[in-house]
Amino acid sequence: MPSATLAKRPASDPRLDAIDWQRIGADLDAQGCAVFDKLLSPAECRVLAALYPDDTSFRSRIVMARHGFGRGEYKYFNYPLPDPIAVLRPALYGPLSAIANRWNATMGIDVSFPGDHAAFLKRCHEAGQTRPTPLLLQYEAGDFNCLHQDLYGEHVFPLQVAILLSQPGRDFTGGEFVLTEQRPRMQSRAEVVSLQQGDAVVFAVHHRPVAGARGSYRVNLRHGVSRVKSGRRHTLGVIFHDAK
Numbered sequence: 001m002p003s004a005t006l007a008k009r010p011a012s013d014p015r016l017d018a019i020d021w022q023r024i025g026a027d028l029d030a031q032g033c034a035v036f037d038k039l040l041s042p043a044e045c046r047v048l049a050a051l052y053p054d055d056t057s058f059r060s061r062i063v064m065a066r067h068g069f070g071r072g073e074y075k076y077f078n079y080p081l082p083d084p085i086a087v088l089r090p091a092l093y094g095p096l097s098a099i100a101n102r103w104n105a106t107m108g109i110d111v112s113f114p115g116d117h118a119a120f121l122k123r124c125h126e127a128g129q130t131r132p133t134p135l136l137l138q139y140e141a142g143d144f145n146c147l148h149q150d151l152y153g154e155h156v157f158p159l160q161v162a163i164l165l166s167q168p169g170r171d172f173t174g175g176e177f178v179l180t181e182q183r184p185r186m187q188s189r190a191e192v193v194s195l196q197q198g199d200a201v202v203f204a205v206h207h208r209p210v211a212g213a214r215g216s217y218r219v220n221l222r223h224g225v226s227r228v229k230s231g232r233r234h235t236l237g238v239i240f241h242d243a244k
């Protein structure tokens with residue numbers, strides 16, 4: 001089984017330890033997104049992408065065109081999540097929960113997140129959100145992902161991560177990650193995030209605070225992927241809340 005070839009990640013992984021959370025927080029505040037370079041090695045990316053046809057790893061398969069979500073498909077992983085997702089999800093959650101709490105306080109949203117992912121999942125599970133949300137996406141030439149928000153119930157962790165598993169230019173062309181921001185009484189702003197294989201983008205799921213002249217206001221974000229022009233593109237999506 002391909003997952004057996006993935007080395008176990010120790011809890012303190014040098015690549016996670018090297019993340020400059022100060023910069024990630026500042027980029028998220030300024031842009032609503034931030035990039036971690038080379039979160040996964042090319043070998044880890046290849047092994048994860050190769051899981052796609054192996055249905056034993058997944059709980060369901062979604063053909064995007066059937067739901068009006070775009071074109072392409074994705075599969076939600078089953079618990080237990082394979083390495084390195086099982087390690088990355090709680091490891092990224094911890095520092096992101098501090099940013100999420102700061103954002104909610106700024107936006108006047110009366111929800112705070114525990115520092116420990118297991119405690120947050122317990123909250124989701126008690127509310128009936130028990131199904132795992134990490135997913136593997138597969139796009140072929142002509143496929144795209146319409147702008148959307150990954151909300152799966154009452155409990156929403158406000159940040160999520162997507163990791164590009166394929167190499168632009170070599171494995172595919174087109175297929176850029178896009179974020180849009182809808183600001184009150186203003187036109188929407190788009191941000192294209194350039195990623196290389198193994199890079200991760202962390203971004204706001206739903207809302208984020210923006211500092212204005214008269215205090216901060218709330219903007220509404222959506223994300224998607226532009227049309228893949230050639231080749232095949234795989235992404236790993238890491239969503240921190242579970243689904244109903």
Ligand SMILES: O=C(O)CCC(=O)C(=O)O
Nearest residue numbers: 137162177225235236237
């Ligand atoms: O394929 C991508 O880059 C985006 C995938 C996505 O929508 C997600 O991870 O939630």
Ligand SMILES: [Fe+2]
Nearest residue numbers: 148149150223
């Ligand atoms: Fe998404």
